Amino acid sequence: MTAPTSDDVPRADGMPVLGLGTWENTDPDACANAVATALETGYRHVDTAQAYGNEKSVGDGLAAADVPRDDVFLATKVWADDLAYDDVLESTEESLDALGVDYVDLLYVHWPARAYDPEETLAAFDQLYDEGRIERVGVSNFEPEQVSEAVDVADAPIFANQIELHPLLQQRELREHCAELGVEVVAYSPLARGGVFDVPELTEIAEKHGISEAQVSLAWLREKGVTAIPKATSEHHIRDNWASLSLALDDEDVERIDAIDRTDRRVDPDFAPW
Secondary structure (H helix, E strand, O other): OOOOOHHHOOEEOOEEOEOEEOOOOOOHHHHHHHHHHHHHHOOOEEEOOHHHOOHHHHHHHHHHOOOOHHHOEEEEEEOHHHOOHHHHHHHHHHHHHHHOOOOEOEEEEOOOOOOOOHHHHHHHHHHHHHOOOEOOEEEEOOOHHHHHHHHHHOOOOEEEEEEEOEOOEOOHHHHHHHHHHOOEEEEEOOOHHHHHHHOHHHHHHHHHHOOOHHHHHHHHHHHOOOEEOOEOOOHHHHHHHHHHHHOOOOHHHHHHHHOOOOOOOOOOOOOOOO
């Protein structure tokens, strides 16, 4: 099987459908190395957040890799405490400085909680969009009614909703709602924080194809038109996730995963909107 290259990655309106997640990758050297390794492997989508505390390390990884900045789809998120108008503007400038870039390709509202006020928060995002500091506006952890509200309130298009999504949390209603509104879906924790390795259906499909359960989950998400940003720190996991681009699930595989009726949400803070 030929190893995929960056040119093989499908894109959703300019966003590569497989990226590198960096949640909980807080060791500066490990994070920078993971980003650089991923980019040199072929990844062209990197996701971080103010709350992760690693934007500088992500920026160091971007600088270390021999990949032009404009070839990388870079996303970060504004934390829930910094969603007042002035705080959005100030914290985003701090993020850009930490990342060592002039703009990000996608800026998310991390949670619709705490300081989030649709009109005030999204007005600040609109200003950043108009100024070219961000190229796309996103939301994260939004439920259907909140996605609709954001689409109605923001002047800039709402490009994506980043949510926990994997075979044990399939989010069918939310995916359908976003599709109706033209909002892309980005899956965080697409491997259920390791939970996919304990799902018999995924293990059997993985054995059938001679690959890992992680690749099965990522390929299933791609079949559903979802962008996935699995976290990985080791070169082995970075390359294993990348290899999922070469996996084509058959209809039986997809139907079997669709039929999984167990639910296991791994991210569930007290301030979540559900």
